[in-house]
Amino acid sequence: MAWMSWTVPTALFFSAIGLILIGMTIWQTVSPSVERQGVIPLPTTRGDRLFIGLLSSAFIHLAFVASTELHVAFATVFCLFWMMAVMRWG
Amino acid sequence: MSSTNETLIVPVSQAEKRQKRALVRGRVGLTAYLIFLLLPIYWLINMSFKTNAEITSGLSFFPQQFTFENYVKIFTDPTWYMGYVNSIIYVSLNMVLSVSIALPAAYAFSRYRFVGDKHMFFWLLTNRMAPPAVFLLPFFQLYSSVGLFDTHIAVALAHCLFNVPLAVWILEGFMSGVPKEIDETAYIDGYSFPRFFVKIFLPLIRSGIGVTAFFCFMFSWVELLLARTLTSVDAKPIAAIMTRTVSASGMDWGLLAAAGVLTIIPGLLVIYFVRNHVAKGFALGRV
Amino acid sequence: MNKIENNKAWFLVLPVFILVAFSAIIPLMTVVNYSVQDIFDPSTRYFVGTEWFVQVMHDAELQAALLRQFVFSLTILSIEIPLGIGVALLMPTKGKAASLGLILVAIPLLIPWNVVGTIWQIYGRADIGLFGAALNAIGIEYNYASNPTHAWLTVVLMDVWHWTPLVALLCYSGLRAIPEMYYQAARIDKASRWAVFRYIQLPKLTNVLIIGVLLRFMDSFMIYTEPFVLTGGGPGNTTTFLSQSLVKQAIGQFDLGPAAAFSLVYFLIILLVCWLFYTIIMNMQNDKRG
Numbered sequence: 001m002a003w004m005s006w007t008v009p010t011a012l013f014f015s016a017i018g019l020i021l022i023g024m025t026i027w028q029t030v031s032p033s034v035e036r037q038g039v040i041p042l043p044t045t046r047g048d049r050l051f052i053g054l055l056s057s058a059f060i061h062l063a064f065v066a067s068t069e070l071h072v073a074f075a076t077v078f079c080l081f082w083m084m085a086v087m088r089w090g
Numbered sequence: 091m092s093s094t095n096e097t098l099i100v101p102v103s104q105a106e107k108r109q110k111r112a113l114v115r116g117r118v119g120l121t122a123y124l125i126f127l128l129l130p131i132y133w134l135i136n137m138s139f140k141t142n143a144e145i146t147s148g149l150s151f152f153p154q155q156f157t158f159e160n161y162v163k164i165f166t167d168p169t170w171y172m173g174y175v176n177s178i179i180y181v182s183l184n185m186v187l188s189v190s191i192a193l194p195a196a197y198a199f200s201r202y203r204f205v206g207d208k209h210m211f212f213w214l215l216t217n218r219m220a221p222p223a224v225f226l227l228p229f230f231q232l233y234s235s236v237g238l239f240d241t242h243i244a245v246a247l248a249h250c251l252f253n254v255p256l257a258v259w260i261l262e263g264f265m266s267g268v269p270k271e272i273d274e275t276a277y278i279d280g281y282s283f284p285r286f287f288v289k290i291f292l293p294l295i296r297s298g299i300g301v302t303a304f305f306c307f308m309f310s311w312v313e314l315l316l317a318r319t320l321t322s323v324d325a326k327p328i329a330a331i332m333t334r335t336v337s338a339s340g341m342d343w344g345l346l347a348a349a350g351v352l353t354i355i356p357g358l359l360v361i362y363f364v365r366n367h368v369a370k371g372f373a374l375g376r377v
Numbered sequence: 378m379n380k381i382e383n384n385k386a387w388f389l390v391l392p393v394f395i396l397v398a399f400s401a402i403i404p405l406m407t408v409v410n411y412s413v414q415d416i417f418d419p420s421t422r423y424f425v426g427t428e429w430f431v432q433v434m435h436d437a438e439l440q441a442a443l444l445r446q447f448v449f450s451l452t453i454l455s456i457e458i459p460l461g462i463g464v465a466l467l468m469p470t471k472g473k474a475a476s477l478g479l480i481l482v483a484i485p486l487l488i489p490w491n492v493v494g495t496i497w498q499i500y501g502r503a504d505i506g507l508f509g510a511a512l513n514a515i516g517i518e519y520n521y522a523s524n525p526t527h528a529w530l531t532v533v534l535m536d537v538w539h540w541t542p543l544v545a546l547l548c549y550s551g552l553r554a555i556p557e558m559y560y561q562a563a564r565i566d567k568a569s570r571w572a573v574f575r576y577i578q579l580p581k582l583t584n585v586l587i588i589g590v591l592l593r594f595m596d597s598f599m600i601y602t603e604p605f606v607l608t609g610g611g612p613g614n615t616t617t618f619l620s621q622s623l624v625k626q627a628i629g630q631f632d633l634g635p636a637a638a639f640s641l642v643y644f645l646i647i648l649l650v651c652w653l654f655y656t657i658i659m660n661m662q663n664d665k666r667g
Contacts, residue, residue, distance in 0.1 A: 003231045004403070005410045007424050014406060028205050029384075042656065047209050055652065058645050065427050066434035072427045112570060120467040124481060130500045130538065131484065133507050137499065149510050191396060194389040202386035210390065212655055217401050219651045221599030223620035224640040227411075227627050228404035251400040254393055312489045314602050315624075329489040343505060350492045357487025358480070365476045368483070368546075 017054075024050060040090045053086035131354070138347035145343045160348035173328030174352065176242065180317070180325065181310045183246035184253055188306045189299060192257035197287070199258065200265035201273065214255035222316050225251070230319055244320045245327070249310045256309065257302050264298030265291075297367040304364045311357060328353060405644075411637035429638035439639060441614070442622045449618060450597045453536045457593055458586065460537065461544025466574070468549050479549075482542045494606025497535040501607075521608060525615040528608045532616050535603055540596070544589045551585035552578060584661065591654040598647065619643055 024047060027033075033046035040052065057079040064075035137145055138160055139153040164170040198204070199211060229248055230239070238244040272294070276286040292299070318330040332349050361368065412429055416422040433439060468478045485493070501521050503509040512519035521531040555577065563573045601620035604610065610617035610625075617625075623643065627636035 003235050004228075004407045005414060005416060005422060007410060007413060009424070010406075010410045010413060013409070025205055042660070045208075047206065051209065051652070055645070055648060059649070062430065062434065062642065062645070065430045116467045120464070120478075123464055123467075127485065127538065127542070128481065129507065130496045133500055134496050137505075145505050149505070149507065187396075191392040195393040198386035198389035201380060202383040203380045204382070204384045204386045204390075207386075210394070212652070214393070214397060215655065216648055216651050217397055219595040219647055220401070220644065221601075221620050221623075221647065223599065223601055223623045223627075224408065224644050225401075225404040226624065227633065227636070228407035229400075231407070232403055247396075248400060250396055254397055258393060308487055312487070314489060314491045315620075329491050332491065332495070343499065346495060347499065350488075350495050353489050353492050354484070354487065358484070361480055361483050361487060365479055368479065 020050070038090045040086075044090060046087070049087050049090045052090060053083040056086070057082060134347050134350050137343060138351045140344055142342060142344050157344075160344040161352075163345060164348055164352065170328075170331065170349070173326060173331040176321075176325050177311065177317075177327040177329070178356065180242040180245040180249070180327070181307055183242055184249045184310045185303050185306045187246060188250055188253040188257045189261075189303050192254055192261055192302070193292070193299075194287075196258045196261035196265055197291070199262045201270065211258075214258055218252050218255040218259070220251075222251075222313070226315065226319055229316065233320055239320065240322045240324050242325045245317045245325060246310075248316045248320055249313060253306045253309055257306055260302045260305060261295070261298055264295045264301075268294050300364050301367050304360055304368060307360050308357065408637045408640050408644075411633045412641055414634055416633045425634065429634045430642075432635055433638045433642055436635075438614070439622060442617055442619050445615075445617070446598060446619045449533070449536075449600075450594055452533055453540070453597050454590060454593055456533070456537050457541045457544050458590065461541050461589065462548050462582070462586075464541065464545040465548035465552055466578070468545070470553070479546070482545055482549075485539050485542050486546075488539075490602035491606045493535065493539050494603040497531065497538070497603075498607050501531050523612055525612050528612055528616050532604050532607060535607060536597065536600070539603065540593060544593065547585045547589045548582055551582045555581050584658075587654070587658055587661070591651075591658075594650065594654075595647070598650075 028046070035043040035045050037043045040049075042048075044052070060079055060082065061072065061075045064070075064078075065072060136151065136153065139156055139158070141155055141157050141159065144150075144153065144155055199207065233239045233244045233248070238247070268291070272290065273286070276290050281290070314327070314329045317327045321327065321330070328349065332346060413424060413426060414422045415425050415428075464482065468482065469475050488496070500506045501509045501519075503513045503520060509519055509521075518524075519527055521528045559577050560573070563577060568576075599620050600618055601624065604616045604618065605621060608616045610621050614622075623636060623639055626632050626639065
């Protein structure tokens with residue numbers, strides 16, 4: 001595993017992603033998601049919205065890093081709210 | 091009845107004339123395209139039968155001093171012909187591996203709904219689309235750390251990255267064309283899943299398996315970046331060995347051309363065997 | 378087809394999942410790890426946060442490569458798609474000629490990518506190549522090794538040569554799926570050739586065409602071997618596309634961190650495009666089922 005050059009932040013990042021996936025799977029088996037259409041002009045399930053949220057968050061981070069000098073944590077906090085909004089109304 | 095026929099005949103014959111003209115134009119167009127397609131390959135073949143002196147001295151459509159020297163060199167030098175052996179070994183390994191593990195998965199995707207099935211399918215496809223260059227360094231380190239560097243199995247496994255998703259995708263298409271009633275009848279008749287799968291289901295999608303194997307062969311055979319990065323001596327593919335024709339005394343063009351011609355032949359053989367089914371594979375649009 | 382809800386089906390998918398995860402997830406995690414560190418060797422490495430991402434996003438050379446990449450991909454799409462449809466319409470449909478046509482058209486697809494580069498490298502040279510010599514004979518001073526425009530055009534021509542067959546075969550198979558009935562109806566209506574194409578053939582081709590566009594876009598987006606062999610990215614950087622500048626950085630200069638950050642940006646773009654196409658394809662199939 002040494003060659004993978006793990007760091008604490010990236011380990012936390014992947015653990016978080018892993019936990020979200022496990023959580024979503026359990027949630028899906030307990031109460032299956034029904035496709036619905038929100039603000040995004042597509043019928044989406046919960047998993048779709050998660051994916052859309054994560055992918056757009058990645059791009060938000062990139063844009064943030066490219067355009068400002070501020071610490072990237074600001075982008076992360078913004079993306080947390082963004083994710084919640086996408087999951088709720090997307 | 092006869093009167094309606096007569097009124098139809100006149101315009102049809104005019105239409106036929108027009109059609110014939112269109113056909114001739116079409117044939118001309120197709121021939122032009124085929125010339126565009128085949129001329130570079132012909133040039134390569136032509137060069138492979140020439141000596142280097144002849145190649146550099148001028149252009150000619152046919153070899154003036156016809157020689158097999160370039161081919162003889164490849165078939166007598168183990169550092170050359172082992173390249174072909176290496177390529178064929180890892181391509182075959184990859185083909186068998188990809189198709190055999192993709193079969194049950196494709197069946198699951200074509201018959202059942204399960205948690206995360208659509209996302210799983212999408213994730214598999216992204217791996218077909220991902221550029222190998224992105225994974226190059228970690229691949230090198232991953233296979234070195236598990237001691238597989240410079241083995242055929244390493245290249246075969248690495249090529250699974252894009253060939254397994256491809257195989258699942260194509261096979262799922264073929265399997266969806268088989269009516270579900272066949273499965274149900276077999277289960278009622280007391281077949282267990284493995285027995286049903288091997289005895290009844292696989293023969294039904296024979297041509298699908300052939301086409302899938304063809305595409306796996308093709309994409310593994312033509313890939314070079316990963317194959318070159320994961321090998322150094324023992325499993326080095328022919329495509330990487332070809333770069334050796336550059337030496338201090340200049341390019342050995344004849345040898346390079348001969349080696350190139352020989353890499354085209356396996357592909358031709360394979361497509362010849364699946365020529366009648368391959369159109370169906372393309373029709374699914376899943377390549 | 379109505380599918381049965383059965384989570385045990387996961388066991389059938391598991392081998393595929395494990396195998397692909399081994400080749401995809403572990404390397405991807407490693408790339409993410411590299412992207413936030415300055416690595417000299419496995420034991421000497423420093424956490425640098427988002428520094429490499431900042432650098433990559435402001436790197437003029439990478440932006441140029443990205444722009445070149447888009448221009449290249451759009452150029453080859455706008456040539457290969459119409460040409461492929463044209464060839465598919467002309468290909469013989471019955472008997473021995475059909476098989477022969479299929480095999481001939483498929484040949485370029487079966488040639489290893491570096492050999493494709495080699496073929497055009499030879500073919501385009503003014504001293505030993507037919508194409509280069511012919512152009513020079515009619516008075517064009519063609520030289521793909523020193524003239525950026527010529528290098529660019531040669532790479533495009535090579536890609537058209539290499540990949541139009543894929544589009545052609547996809548469309549050819551799509552056309553074979555149209556029932557003869559439709560053509561008979563068109564003949565009775567005395568429909569023109571154009572009308573037949575516009576109202577019968579093109580709608581039936583939509584599905585395979587979308588996949589053709591997807592495949593060609595994605596594959597041209599990762600093009601590496603052919604231009605590497607043909608021009609080596611030159612003259613200058615005129616034919617250096619994304620994959621090539623990535624490999625140059627990662628293996629040539631061994632800048633692991635920046636190369637990894639670059640890989641991730643590249644990967645995110647691929648993921649986005651892939652998702653867009655996938656959603657379009659799936660929605661179209663759902664619409665068709667009603």
